[in-house]
Amino acid sequence: MLSRKQLQRYSRQIMLPQIGETGQERLGAAKVMIVGLGGLGSPAALYLAAAGVGELHLVDGDHVEISNLQRQVLFKTNHRGKDKAQVAAQQLTAANPEIRVQAHCRMADAAWLAGFLKEGNFDLVLDCTDNLDIRHVINRVCRDAKVPVIMASVRGFSGQLVSFDFRSAGSPCYACLFPPQDRDNDLPEAENCSTVGVIGPALGIMGSAQALEAIKLLAGLTLSSLNRLQLFEAGTLEWRTLALPVSKTCPVCV
Numbered sequence: 001m002l003s004r005k006q007l008q009r010y011s012r013q014i015m016l017p018q019i020g021e022t023g024q025e026r027l028g029a030a031k032v033m034i035v036g037l038g039g040l041g042s043p044a045a046l047y048l049a050a051a052g053v054g055e056l057h058l059v060d061g062d063h064v065e066i067s068n069l070q071r072q073v074l075f076k077t078n079h080r081g082k083d084k085a086q087v088a089a090q091q092l093t094a095a096n097p098e099i100r101v102q103a104h105c106r107m108a109d110a111a112w113l114a115g116f117l118k119e120g121n122f123d124l125v126l127d128c129t130d131n132l133d134i135r136h137v138i139n140r141v142c143r144d145a146k147v148p149v150i151m152a153s154v155r156g157f158s159g160q161l162v163s164f165d166f167r168s169a170g171s172p173c174y175a176c177l178f179p180p181q182d183r184d185n186d187l188p189e190a191e192n193c194s195t196v197g198v199i200g201p202a203l204g205i206m207g208s209a210q211a212l213e214a215i216k217l218l219a220g221l222t223l224s225s226l227n228r229l230q231l232f233e234a235g236t237l238e239w240r241t242l243a244l245p246v247s248k249t250c251p252v253c254v
């Protein structure tokens with residue numbers, strides 16, 4: 001049962017037939033991990049906190065730098081030098097004190113992620129990192145733990161969004177799409193935002209799209225990015241969609 005305070009705070013989404021009180025209760029009972037609190041994680045985390053997702057775990061080992069502020073909207077100039085996960089947790093709690101937010105000031109690695117996901121009973125992971133190696137780790141660990149994942153990335157003016165629901169047997173995975181050893185499909189690890197540049201609002205759009213898909217998944221609605229690579233071009237404001245089958249040569253699935 002939702003309290004009067006909750007009915008008031010979330011009234012604008014509860015009045016939507018797609019969400020309703022049942023959807024709101026599902027959001028409130030959900031436990032979500034957000035890996036990376038940068039340009040994607042900032043809007044994604046803000047929207048999920050505002051929407052009343054009951055428990056958020058924020059994973060980031062970085063500190064706030066002045067060059068982050070062009071796109072990482074959770075942080076202000078006076079946060080320079082502070083732990084991103086810690087500041088993000090404070091900002092989200094200020095936005096919505098009704099939810100639980102926990103900061104993990106560390107980089108995600110396979111052993112820690114696997115252990116934490118196993119014991120944590122998570123409903124969903126958002127991959128908001130800008131590192132291809134970590135993305136493959138998140139893919140593998142979420143698949144093993146049967147936890148759905150929503151991934152996004154932006155390079156320059158181009159964004160990608162894709163979701164996998166590893167609770168269903170036979171789901172494709174990120175490695176079906178981009179095999180780990182095949183570096184031609186993506187930029188090398190070193191070429192992230194710091195070397196190739198990125199336009200801030202494109203991260204806002206893709207991070208918001210991750211939050212949107214997360215709310216849909218948690219509320220039991222159909223995802224538009226499930227097993228489908230959604231490509232966004234900020235230069236033309238155009239979206240393209242590619243369906244993803246399971247790859248018969250995927251090193252993770254096969």
Ligand SMILES: [Zn+2]
Nearest residue numbers: 173176250253
């Ligand atoms: Zn696969």
